Amino acid sequence: EVQLVESGGGSVQPGGSLTLSCAASGFAFDQYWIQWVREAPARGLEWVANINPNGLAIAYEDFVKGRFTVSRDNAKHTAYLQMNDVIPDDTAVYYCVRPMKPWLGLSGPELRDKANGFWGQGTQVTVSS
Numbered sequence: 001e002v003q004l005v006e007s008g009g010g011s012v013q014p015g016g017s018l019t020l021s022c023a024a025s026g027f028a029f030d031q032y033w034i035q036w037v038r039e040a041p042a043r044g045l046e047w048v049a050n051i052n053p054n055g056l057a058i059a060y061e062d063f064v065k066g067r068f069t070v071s072r073d074n075a076k077h078t079a080y081l082q083m084n085d086v087i088p089d090d091t092a093v094y095y096c097v098r099p100m101k102p103w104l105g106l107s108g109p110e111l112r113d114k115a116n117g118f119w120g121q122g123t124q125v126t127v128s129s
């Protein structure tokens with residue numbers, strides 16, 4: 001059974017840092033992209049970052065570029081999202097997503113629908129002073 005379990009969320013002040021983890025099981029982790037998506041009530045689902053199976057191809061949405069860092073440890077079957085210099089607009093539930101097929105990532109439009117891919121349960125991040 002494919003499982004993705006996010007952790008590491010919580011409350012943080014603006015300018016602070018958090019590291020989210022995505023622990024995976026039930027599939028060949030080193031064959032799949034891991035994609036991070038967040039959901040805020042006013043904005044819906046927003047793609048945040050991608051990392052390919054070997055960790056060498058990484059992409060970020062513009063609003064997190066330079067502040068967030070995505071990484072993975074294939075030996076531990078875990079992906080990470082390091083969030084630095086957070087702002088109130090980063091407040092959201094953060095999900096890690098595994099595409100249905102190996103070696104291929106989901107597109108932006110596909111990531112706006114939770115019916116695409118396997119999604120974790122999400123972890124809440126709240127940024128406020």
